Amino acid sequence: MSDVRSVTEAEFEDWLRAHAVGFLRPPVVTPEQVDARRGQFVPGRLLGAFDDGRCVATFRSFTQELTAVGGASVPADAITNVSVTATHRRRGLLSRMMAQDLAAAKERGDVVATLIAAEYPIYGRYGFGPATWANEWTIEVPRAGLDPRWSGPGDGGRIELVDGEDVRKLGPELFERFRRLQPGAVSRDELWWQVNTGAVRFYDDWTEPFYAVYRAAHGEVEGLVAYKSDETWTGKQPDQTASVLGLVATTTAAERALWHFLCSIDWITKVKCGYRGPDDLLPRYLPDPRAARIISHADWLWLRILDVVRALEARTYDGAGAVVLEVVDGRGSPRASEAERGGGLAAGRFRLEASPDGASCTPTTVSADLTLDVGELASVWLGGESLLRLVALGRVQEEREGAARKADALFRSPGRPWCPDIF
Incomplete structure (x- = not known):
């Protein structure tokens, strides 16, 4: 029977390799990747199943705060990096790791546990239920009906392009203001901002995105978007897509201005909005809401009440x-x-x-x-x-x-x- 226990720091590289295998990534972990992910190692919060000394299943949890209805934050046990190697499936390894982690979370005083489910049928067995849902839209910019002469917000605010260093300075405070307004939002720690701005790189395929902020007339940053663009041309005509990696705003003026900005960039004919909430205002921002086509609608954050x-x-x-x-x-x-x-x-x-x-x-x-x-x-x-x-x-x-x-x-x-x- 495989041994399920906390992972030691000396076993961290083997744990990372097992995680890569479980997610069908190349079974190689470089010293640089180990160093980059060292911040994820918290004693007692990484679990593994070991068979003859080899890690064959992975499980990690970390401290998180979740915004409840009304704006209060509750302590959460955030679960991630769950995998079982194909040779050891259907042996109860996930059940044992889950039970150990949830018992520890209950003992710590966490109110809920959270996760993003890769597959729907797995986590209901452990008391989780889908608590938030997400939509993805693709906007056909030429059909949207937006003013092609738009050059910026008309409310005294402005759009500014910034870089990753700026985002690491401006982003955390902006996001905390946003999170207090949005039930279902979860906290972001310093490592999140480093990873998502390229300061810490888990993989070698990092590509620097564009970042834009909306600054209100009184000077405060009220919105932030990160996006990438491809280089597609069709028949000697630009046909490029802006793919949004994330957009948060604390005011509707900021949200509207950032979406209008994305749809006004020269050469951009499509905007992929990323995962948005089911109540998102985006389609109705457009003069022709049918220009925003839903490409997916699915469960997102799962919760387990403790x-x-x-x-x-x-x-x-x-x-x-x-x-x-x-x-x-x-x-x-x-x-x-x-x-x-x-x-x-x-x-x-x-x-x-x-x-x-x-x-x-x-x-x-x-x-x-x-x-x-x-x-x-x-x-x-x-x-x-x-x-x-x-x-x-x-x-x-x-x-x-x-x-x-x-x-x-x-x-x-x-x-x-x-x-x-x-x-």
Whole structure:
């Protein structure tokens, strides 16, 4: 049986090689790559499965903060770099690593665990549920109807091109202001800014993108976009695509100006917007919204509730009411025990009393209004899913007639959550 345990610093290179193999990348790790990723090594937060001394499965978690409905931050256990070598699949290695990590997160006091799922069917087994969704659009610039003579914002603000060093100075403070406004957004540490501006390079194929900021008339930076462009020409005519790597803004004026800027660049005939939230205003910014064609719509951030009481008390509620929830926790691979798959961490019956003035959540023994899996609770916690839909799908059991409609109104949020990051 493979040994699942924390990875030592001396084993870090072997762990990185196993991770590359698991993601079907070349099974070679250079000393430069090891040095570049050294900042990801945090004792106890890297797990591996070892067979005869060789790493055959990888798992990493790190400290993160997640914005709840209303703007409060909750501590999260961010999970990433999950892989199992093809020769060791279906042996319960992921279940064992997951259980060890979630137990440690619960002990630390993390309210939720987060991840971006490479494949949909995997993580529901461990109590995760899809909590945010994302769209990708391609804008056909000539059809968009924008003024071709546009030369900049008309509100006194301006667009400035900056470089990676500027982004490392301006970006963190701007993003923190944005994150407080956006449920579902997660924190970015210093290493994130270094990696995403090329100061630290995990791989050899780094290409410097363009960066542009929107500076308001009063001088404050309110928006930032990073994008790349290809070099396509068709029939001696420029036919280039600007691919957005990320765009965040704290005001609609900044967001509108940055999208207009991208669509006004000479030679650009298409703009790929990257992953945007389901409530994004982008298509309606265009005089002809049909010029923005959806090319994908899929789940994005997945959540796993670890502390029901703190999670439900952390968010805000626009309405007032009370509901008793029976939270079921313990599904997983039939080959894994409940302890191995992290079951039972959030199980219980809870009474939520909420109003715009605050919320209290307490364990209770009174009869439940709704019974739901912890993964379904994660899907509705950020306001991105409807309890009524989940009842109709057979994923939530209504124990008291009318309870689902009442609870659905309570959990709804003014806008749908969005996570602009992948990790």
